[in-house]
Amino acid sequence: xxxxxxxxxxxxxxxxxxxxxxxxxxxxxxxxxxxxxxxxxxxxxxxxxxxxxxxxxxxxxxxxxxxxxxxxxxxxxxxxxxxxxxxxxxxxxxxxxxxxxxxxxxxxxxxxxxxxxxxxxxxxxxxxxxxxxxxxxxxxxxxxxxxxxxxxxxxxxxxxxxxxxxxxxxxxxxxxxxxxxxxxxxxxxxxxxxxxxxxxxxxxxxxxxxxxxxxxxxxxxxxxxxxxxxxxxxxxxxxxxxxxxxxxxxxxxxxxxxxxxxxxxxxxxxxxxxxxxxxxxxxxxxxxxxxxxxxx
Numbered sequence: 030x031x032x033x034x035x036x037x038x039x040x041x042x043x044x045x046x047x048x049x050x051x052x053x054x055x056x057x058x059x060x061x062x063x064x065x066x067x068x069x070x071x072x073x074x075x076x077x078x079x080x081x082x083x084x085x086x087x088x089x090x091x092x093x094x095x096x097x098x099x100x101x102x103x104x105x106x107x108x109x110x111x112x113x114x115x116x117x118x119x120x121x122x123x124x125x126x127x128x129x130x131x132x133x134x135x136x137x138x139x140x141x142x143x144x145x146x147x148x149x150x151x152x153x154x155x156x157x158x159x160x161x162x163x164x165x166x167x168x169x170x171x172x173x174x175x176x177x178x179x180x181x182x183x184x185x186x187x188x189x190x191x192x193x194x195x196x197x198x199x200x201x202x203x204x205x206x207x208x209x210x211x212x213x214x215x216x217x218x219x220x221x222x223x224x225x226x227x228x229x230x231x232x233x234x235x236x237x238x239x240x241x242x243x244x245x246x247x248x249x250x251x252x253x254x255x256x257x258x259x260x261x262x263x264x265x266x267x268x269x270x271x272x273x274x275x276x277x278x279x280x281x282x283x284x285x286x287x288x289x290x291x292x293x294x295x296x297x298x299x300x301x302x303x304x305x306x307x308x309x310x311x312x313x314x315x316x317x318x319x320x321x322x323x324x325x
Contacts, residue, residue, distance in 0.1 A: 035133060037063060037086035038070035046082025048141035049230045050134055050200070051223060053086065053149040055105050055191055057093020058312075061207055062149025065219035065244075069227075078237035084227060085137050087130060089148075089191070092122055099314040106150075107187070107316075109194035130191075145171070145230045146195045146202030149219050151210045153312035156280040158218040158252060162203040165196040172203045174229050175222060177252050178281065180307065180322060182260040187317070206280075214247075221248025257325040261304060264318040270294060272318050278309040284321070291318060 053062025066086035102121035119125045159178040184193035192204045208215035221244035227233040235241045273292045284300045291298040307320040
């Protein structure tokens, strides 16, 4: 893969409609969305179903994906701040890639009045698939068209995320966290969400395909009934902190007040809540130890 080979694929029938802009590997150690997009584009180009508008799939952090690491200099999902963009700050690999993604988006945006996005991620621990949505514009209503759990408020707590930036640009969408980094289920859930987005956004009729993709069936039938959660607390980390999550926690697992959750700089971190844990950190890179969420 060459450094400038950012576009994974695109497909259109040259029929008026929205732009569906899908990013994958914003973190280079999360290739699931890349593999899912490759499968989707392979089927689209082979079977040529009719769609309205255009779907585009884009690699986020090309250099980090090549090396199989989360990032090179800094987290690309924290660089999308108003200050960085206004100052045209390109002082790191990730800031340079941010501006390249913006340029790619602009190239495809000109022909489309309506624009949608999906940002594909995975997690370090085992997890049910879920959508993280910022309550801006039509984002929340769009997210509820998909049959998996929904988390509200992540981008309101964490500054500089790509979905936060895209939402401020009037683009409707969300982040989808499909499961653990290396899990084949994650790839299937990413693929299923992309196909359902093609149906919802680009009016794809699954009957136009030889078969309904198995990833769609899995996403619809093998996930629990949708629940909506909101974030109550972020346990943030400093650069020099030594943090270790207690083994065994998974997303949406109930926690009790007083329960030992982690160790920070040799001191136990205990829960202040009777609620649910979210995004427990089980990898060496990252500045979010865990989140606490409650069901809506």
